[in-house]
Amino acid sequence: MTYNFLTVEPLSAEVVAAVLAQCLDVSVQDVDVADEDTDQELRNWDALVFCDEVTVLGDVSTSLDIYVQESVQPQPSERDLASAFASAADTVVLFPAEEAPPSAYWLATEAGLVTRARLYGSDDEPRYTIDRVEAPVGRLPHVTVARIPEVVRELKIATPLTDAFAAHLRRMHPDEAGTLGSPAWTASDRLGAWEKLVRHMEAGWAPSGWFPPDLYCERLEVRDELEQVCTQLPKDATVLLRNSLGSLDALFAELTVDDTGGLLRKELLPACAASPHGWWWNRRPEPLPW
Structure with a gap:
């Protein structure tokens, strides 16, 4: 199963590996995390969990593309893993919603809150803006708190x-x-x-x-x-x-x-x-x- 997360705080590869191991109940040695500087030949291709980490700009700092082998059971939903990851890493995690608008996201906080978020990405560079959330988020005091009507339509x-x-x-x-x-x-x-x-x-x-x-x-x-x-x-x-x-x-x-x-x-x-x-x-x- 694949998961796509964005985190508000920057996270090192070591932290990401430790958190994924904890959340998925696997050994940290079975988690392979690679950033843009990682030599691909040094990766653990036998790992149970793979994660590509990219540093991004704007209101979020880290993009995580996670793949979990089918042998890892149980496989949590994206919402459940995002909530667990946010709590374990003490961060705020955004993950895509099912609705059609590309700006439609969910946001999970370290305190257990899961709410809707509107996220815009830049076309010419990896920069993201959290435009709106439907509930107050302590780590995002500058973000407008208001309902997001377009997701209801979809x-x-x-x-x-x-x-x-x-x-x-x-x-x-x-x-x-x-x-x-x-x-x-x-x-x-x-x-x-x-x-x-x-x-x-x-x-x-x-x-x-x-x-x-x-x-x-x-x-x-x-x-x-x-x-x-x-x-x-x-x-x-x-x-x-x-x-x-x-x-x-x-x-x-x-x-x-x-x-x-x-x-x-x-x-x-x-x-x-x-x-x-x-x-x-x-x-x-x-x-x-x-």
Whole structure:
């Protein structure tokens, strides 16, 4: 398994080797750490753990590319190893998130905190800037503490109803399903967005713990669009879409409270320019997730 870490404090090869040995429960002799000055012929190619260490600039000091042989068991997740490494090395460790933006990172502190971070790299030199964190980090007092909305949009959330609907379209209406902007394509895309909102809400907004108001507005507008596209689909697709929406709408209603007083609309405006008309605009999460 491979791990990619960045540490705020500079670390020597000896320290990195000792910490990896401790965290992975192997002998330090079975850990090979090489920096940019290491003679490759002197490396221990029989090691259980390999690590390439590079000195970088900016808000982080050391880049670590770690490879752990399959014979080393158990193999911790990147999050678990980063947390253990940060504690053992008394440092702050950043590691890439799963979401699409290249700036999306997680940050683990020596005290056990794991939070989101936004990290920008330079194109012309190995220089990094920690632009934002979602929780205060003592060793980074200059970094802005604020939520990072783009990662919520890119969260990988399972959408089983949408997957089944899309599979049906590909099987029964392949030309329509594969045409960008067609009613079938639009229905599948919008259903996926609506299902993501409802599933995220069902999970108590985990793993983000919150939801951006402008994105919430977009999801309500998507539900409006689904009403329109329903009338443009073949009958079999319309029936399946209505069945899927019935399940999701029932869950949405269960997870929300009546909002005929209009608190949600007041919170969302002016983020929402569209004129709301579906009943889903008259219900809201309690409490609001932003």
